[in-house]
Amino acid sequence: MSHPIRIISIELENYRQYFGKHKIDFSSRAEGFTIIAGKNGEGKSNLLNAISWCLYHQEPHGMGDDSRSHHSENRSLSVINNRYITELPEEKTATTSVKIWIQKGDDVYSISRVLTVIKHKLEFKELSDGKKSLLITNFTTDKIPKGCEIINQFGDFVVKKKGPGDPDFHDTIKDADPHTILEEILPIGLSKYFLLDGEFLEGFWKDPTIIQKGIEQISQLHLLSSLKDHVDKMRIPSKGIGKHTDTLTTKIQILSWYEQSLDEDGNEKFTQEPRWKSDPNDPDVYYHATGKPRIIDLTEDKKKMEDRIKEISSQFAKVNVPTVKLLKQTYDEINQEFENEEKNLRSIRNAYRYNLISRSPYVFLKDAIESSVGIIEERMSLGDLPVRQRRQFADDLLQRGNCICGEDLHSQIIGNKETNKRVTNINNFRNNLTGKDDLDSAVDLRYDFKHDFIDKYDTFLKLNFGDPRIKFTNSETRYLELKNKLAGITIQLQNSGDNETETLIQEQEYLLQQMCDIDSKISEIKLNLAMKNKEMTDYRIQLDKELKKNALAKKLSHELTKWEEVFEHISQVYDELKNEIRIDVQNNTWKNFQELLVNSTEFETFKIESDYSVYLLDNNNVNKIRNLSAGQSLILTLAFVAALREPTGYKFPLVVDSPLGKIDSANRYNIGTYLPDFLPDEQLTLLVTDTEYAADLPPDPDYPKLPKTPVGKLLEQKIALKHFKIQKEKSGLNKGNSTIKPAKLVFNNEKLGWMVDFV
Amino acid sequence: MSDFDINFGPWINYGNADKENKITEKMEELSTMPWSPFNGCDYAQIFIFCMSYAFAVGRKPVSPPSKGSGSMPASAFKRDMRDFMKAIAIAQTKDLDVITNPNEVVKICEGFAYASFLEVYDKIKNRDTSISNEMILDSILQEIDSKRNPKKN
Numbered sequence A: 001m002s003h004p005i006r007i008i009s010i011e012l013e014n015y016r017q018y019f020g021k022h023k024i025d026f027s028s029r030a031e032g033f034t035i036i037a038g039k040n041g042e043g044k045s046n047l048l049n050a051i052s053w054c055l056y057h058q059e060p061h062g063m064g065d066d067s068r069s070h071h072s073e074n075r076s077l078s079v080i081n082n083r084y085i086t087e088l089p090e091e092k093t094a095t096t097s098v099k100i101w102i103q104k105g106d107d108v109y110s111i112s113r114v115l116t117v118i119k120h121k122l123e124f125k126e127l128s129d130g131k132k133s134l135l136i137t138n139f140t141t142d143k144i145p146k147g148c149e150i151i152n153q154f155g156d157f158v159v160k161k162k163g164p165g166d167p168d169f170h171d172t173i174k175d176a177d178p179h180t181i182l183e184e185i186l187p188i189g190l191s192k193y194f195l196l197d198g199e200f201l202e203g204f205w206k207d208p209t210i211i212q213k214g215i216e217q218i219s220q221l222h223l224l225s226s227l228k229d230h231v232d233k234m235r236i237p238s239k240g241i242g243k244h245t246d247t248l249t250t251k252i253q254i255l256s257w258y259e260q261s262l263d264e265d266g267n268e269k270f271t272q273e274p275r276w277k278s279d280p281n282d283p284d285v286y287y288h289a290t291g292k293p294r295i296i297d298l299t300e301d302k303k304k305m306e307d308r309i310k311e312i313s314s315q316f317a318k319v320n321v322p323t324v325k326l327l328k329q330t331y332d333e334i335n336q337e338f339e340n341e342e343k344n345l346r347s348i349r350n351a352y353r354y355n356l357i358s359r360s361p362y363v364f365l366k367d368a369i370e371s372s373v374g375i376i377e378e379r380m381s382l383g384d385l386p387v388r389q390r391r392q393f394a395d396d397l398l399q400r401g402n403c404i405c406g407e408d409l410h411s412q413i414i415g416n417k418e419t420n421k422r423v424t425n426i427n428n429f430r431n432n433l434t435g436k437d438d439l440d441s442a443v444d445l446r447y448d449f450k451h452d453f454i455d456k457y458d459t460f461l462k463l464n465f466g467d468p469r470i471k472f473t474n475s476e477t478r479y480l481e482l483k484n485k486l487a488g489i490t491i492q493l494q495n496s497g498d499n500e501t502e503t504l505i506q507e508q509e510y511l512l513q514q515m516c517d518i519d520s521k522i523s524e525i526k527l528n529l530a531m532k533n534k535e536m537t538d539y540r541i542q543l544d545k546e547l548k549k550n551a552l553a554k555k556l557s558h559e560l561t562k563w564e565e566v567f568e569h570i571s572q573v574y575d576e577l578k579n580e581i582r583i584d585v586q587n588n589t590w591k592n593f594q595e596l597l598v599n600s601t602e603f604e605t606f607k608i609e610s611d612y613s614v615y616l617l618d619n620n621n622v623n624k625i626r627n628l629s630a631g632q633s634l635i636l637t638l639a640f641v642a643a644l645r646e647p648t649g650y651k652f653p654l655v656v657d658s659p660l661g662k663i664d665s666a667n668r669y670n671i672g673t674y675l676p677d678f679l680p681d682e683q684l685t686l687l688v689t690d691t692e693y694a695a696d697l698p699p700d701p702d703y704p705k706l707p708k709t710p711v712g713k714l715l716e717q718k719i720a721l722k723h724f725k726i727q728k729e730k731s732g733l734n735k736g737n738s739t740i741k742p743a744k745l746v747f748n749n750e751k752l753g754w755m756v757d758f759v
Numbered sequence B: 001m002s003d004f005d006i007n008f009g010p011w012i013n014y015g016n017a018d019k020e021n022k023i024t025e026k027m028e029e030l031s032t033m034p035w036s037p038f039n040g041c042d043y044a045q046i047f048i049f050c051m052s053y054a055f056a057v058g059r060k061p062v063s064p065p066s067k068g069s070g071s072m073p074a075s076a077f078k079r080d081m082r083d084f085m086k087a088i089a090i091a092q093t094k095d096l097d098v099i100t101n102p103n104e105v106v107k108i109c110e111g112f113a114y115a116s117f118l119e120v121y122d123k124i125k126n127r128d129t130s131i132s133n134e135m136i137l138d139s140i141l142q143e144i145d146s147k148r149n150p151k152k153n
Helices: A042-054 A068-076 A083-085 A180-184 A189-196 A196-204 A210-218 A221-234 A243-260 A291-318 A324-366 A366-382 A387-400 A421-432 A438-452 A454-494 A499-549 A551-596 A632-650 A663-678 A709-717 B002-006 B023-032 B045-057 B081-095 B097-102 B102-125 B135-148
Strands: A005-014 A018-025 A033-037 A091-104 A106-120 A124-126 A133-134 A138-140 A142-145 A149-150 A155-164 A270-274 A286-289 A602-608 A616-617 A654-659 A682-686 A721-728 A738-748 A754-756
Touching: A005 A042, A005 A180, A018 A042, A018 A083, A018 A133, A018 A738, A033 A270, A042 A106, A042 A189, A042 A632, A042 A682, A083 A133, A091 A149, A091 A189, A106 A142, A106 A180, A106 A632, A106 A709, A138 B002, A142 A149, A155 A180, A155 A196, A189 A210, A189 A324, A196 A632, A210 A243, A210 A632, A221 A551, A243 A291, A243 A499, A243 A663, A286 A291, A291 A499, A324 A366, A324 A499, A324 B081, A366 A438, A366 A454, A366 B081, A366 B097, A387 A421, A387 A438, A438 A454, A438 B081, A438 B097, A454 A499, A454 B135, A499 A551, A499 B002, A551 A663, A632 A663, A663 A709, A663 B081, A709 A721, A709 A754, B023 B045, B023 B102, B045 B081, B045 B102, B081 B097, B081 B102, B097 B102, B102 B135
Parallel strands: A033 A682, A033 A721, A654 A682
Antiparallel strands: A005 A018, A005 A091, A091 A106, A106 A149, A106 A155, A124 A133, A138 A142, A270 A286, A602 A616, A721 A738, A738 A754
8 A cells, every 4th residue: 555656657649639649757756846837728637637537537627617718618628639530531530548657666557548439520510700619529428529439438448567577568457457456556536635636626625525535545444444334234143043033133133224224125225305406407316214324415415505605605705895795794703603502502402301301200200219218228127138148148047057046057857858947947038038139129229319319319400400401591592692693684684785695695594594404303313323222232232142042042142242342343443543544634734734834823723523524723713714715725735635645654646736826925935945845755746837836926015025936946946847838839730739848947038037948 | 130120021011002092103203203302212211201200290000001012122221211110119019029020010110101191292292382392391390390399489
């Protein structure tokens, strides 16, 4: 797992805007960084897409849902180069390919994907200016020109390997499926953590599941988690031992199905209730029926709703009415407090409800408890209890052979009959105790009732009801106060006369209510799960006892015990490992963030909780994670991605698209200075624009003395850089296509500035 | 664990044979509906609550109709619940030896629980909608406490 992985080269042929063959040889970390410069829309993101397409048959980069012209252009671009396919005669085959050479440890892999189509008659659309635009069709996962037919529908995907002693590459198909081999080299689940594009970096902290997946997949914790689930299933014994044990086993199975939302055949069980979706045009997806999967569904939906609420907030911010803005700001502040109070109230409510249900019977039965304790004490004072002591006393007397009063208690059996009357009396006394052992439970009962309840009645009432009631009332009052405040502000916002604002408010209110409902549903399911878990534990104990009674079932019982032990060990290891890695990632992220961010003193702490919720607290203990500037968010993401590798030992190549575009001068300066010290031994490639990389740092009013040195020159002072430049042709036959060639950072005397230019 | 705990049951009757009063449906409602403070609880917890309430307000035990067996598994009754059941049986019979007869203990407890089940259900289901799940239980608790200590109020 910890073998360093690096991309040696990539070769594109007729891929998207790259006509003909284009090859890039990447620097290893020992050789420095690879910098690929190009303007927006000229093909940087499509280099990332070329890697994704070759490895995973996906093209997720640079397809953002915004209206930036190069994004919409990219969305309508065929995977096969336009010039190439247009110039090709009809009924000829066309091939598009991407080939990547990757090194992992001492092995080198050659990974290639080839798409082959037959060109028939291409279809064009006439534009308003009279020009023609090639029509594109979505064919399975590939976008191809309309009028082409794919020959190899899933693309030829080949992985070849060359070991240290091998003279040449050899096909790996004999060893395993190429996709399986690729999963061992660079798993698809991790691709978003090494092929970083701007959109992903910007949205990183909006989706907490990214944090969880990052930590669990990179550290391979998900494998341990799957193993744990598998072993959990082994804890359910097979049937056939006896009627009662079969019944218990069935009960355990039913509870387990509930927990995992499975039907009797072990298939996932869903309801007919559709899940929430932000886009009404998306297809319906349904909730799991029960248990943990349903909680996961609900939690995911809630996160999506939170994101939508954040979007609404940012839409509010765009409303150009100062009063509305001020109101919205106040709303956000109170809403934050409201959400915190809501959580607090939920926890207090649950604790209080638990006490009311399980402790009230003590109060209801106070008279019964006092009466029964009195009866028990009376029997104890008479020496009736405990029974085991009375039996012991009789045994001792018979063993001693004489009473404390001196009477002879030796057995005198004549003709199978005891003739010593005193011995007979003691034996009768002893026999009368048979079946009365249950009475000894009354001794414990008395102690528990007296010790825990009667002697501390007032304290009992205060601790179980008085204090929780006060806490509950206070929290509920505060919750309602905040809710009313929010309602007041909402009315003011609605009265601001802005229709758009009103619609947004209505949607926001709807979502808040939905989130509230989801919280209640999750609480209910958690409670149910906890109760059913207790029930399952009871059944397991009963089953264990039953199995032990049956000699034939001893083996099975032994196996079950072992599976129990294995499960507990795995659970313990999983929890410890997860905790350890999470804390390592948390600490390293914080350390990296402080190094990279100029004004990090604004923040006090960074925390990743055990449920993977993230907190970046400022000096007033306010969580700013959802209110970071674009630059802060990007830096924190880089810090996190860097931190992921340190405790996990995973060393894969990092390719980052436009990392500095939205970062202010001071932070760009910091990144230029400290990035070379980051992630030692790991390959780093940056896809940059001249503006973010080669241009002088713009003046920053907060840091008037900040040097103007471009990021490229700052990097160059610390590490060797290998440059490439992507350039789109503006005229001639190759118009609209891009070329990639070696380049260098040079000073342009005409423009009086640095730029990346062809060698 | 004493024999008492093992021999307890195997099934406890809360009145599921009482079709006329729809006891089963009502029990299910109490344990699953959002308006019920017992939402998410086992039947056993509701049973114990009703049983204790009946004793506190002085209801006479009423044997639930029976169709041979009960419908709650004995395993649902945890140690503290069983202690409550023993206490109520001892207090009711004024005889400690009753706890050596699990069937008798269960019978007494079933009687108390059944005697107040509908009353507790009604208090919860037909309360003023402004009263929260917590406060309805709290008001029942206060009702008992004030009966016991009238001077407090």
